[in-house]
Amino acid sequence: MIINAFDLSANYFELFDLPIQFDLDLANLASRYRQLQKVAHPDRFAGASEREQRIAVQYTAHINEAYSTLKKPTQRAIYLLSLKGVELDTENNTVMDSGFLMEQLEWREQLDEVKGSTDPDAAVAKLFQIFEKKSNSLQQQFVSAWQENTSKSLVLAASLAKQMLFVDKLLSEAELLEAELDD
Known part of the structure; x- marks a missing residue:
């Protein structure tokens, strides 16, 4: 059966047969995802051995995790860095550029002030x-640093990826605020 072809050790880019780079064709990624899901979906192995069923479930989980990671720019950036051995360690290493931190504080204040503004939707x-x-x-800067591929540029790319995480969080908070305003 095809189950022997499932490679859980392939990196996410190899899994989807994509170049290892930040800029991706998301339509192609989605298409490859659907193709892989058709081949590996556990329902296709309902009559197979218990081992083959377990492998199909593991491979499907691997496909889902890979797709979820590659379709989101920030997660893709973090994954690219991990392929170079650069881990962000956001739990313990929270050192950030002071200018960015100040900018983020201002944005948070602006988010807090939205409800009290005269036109919260516009705000x-x-x-x-x-x-x-x-x-x-930040994504454009990340690409430049990533492509330079020196130890110094990878440190910069890691810093940019951390900043991308913060901006993603702000976008999520703005989405929640928008939904709250719609209610």
């Missing part, structure tokens, strides 16, 4: 634009 929409612009800028 949250403006913050979305700011956060998305910052996210795009």
Whole structure:
């Protein structure tokens, strides 16, 4: 059976037969995801041995995790860094650029002030634009640092990926605020 072809050791890019790079064709990624799911879905192995069923479940989980990681820019950046042996360790290493931290504090204050503004919908929409612009800028900077591929540039790429995490969190908080305003 095809179960022997399932390779749980393949990195996520290899799994989807994609180049190891930040910029990806997300439509191609989604297409490859669907193809892999068709081949590996555990329902296809209902009549197979217990071992083959277990492998199909593990492989499907691997496919799902890989897809979830690669489709999100920040998670993709973190994964790319991990392939180079660079771990962010966001739990213990919270050192950030002071300018970025100040900027983030200002944005948080602006989020807090949205409800009290005269036009909260416009205020949250403006913050979305700011956060998305910052996210795009960080992604572009990450690509430059990643492509340079020196130890110094990888340290910079890791710092940028941490900043991307913070901006993602701000975007999530803005989405929650927007939903709260809609209610």
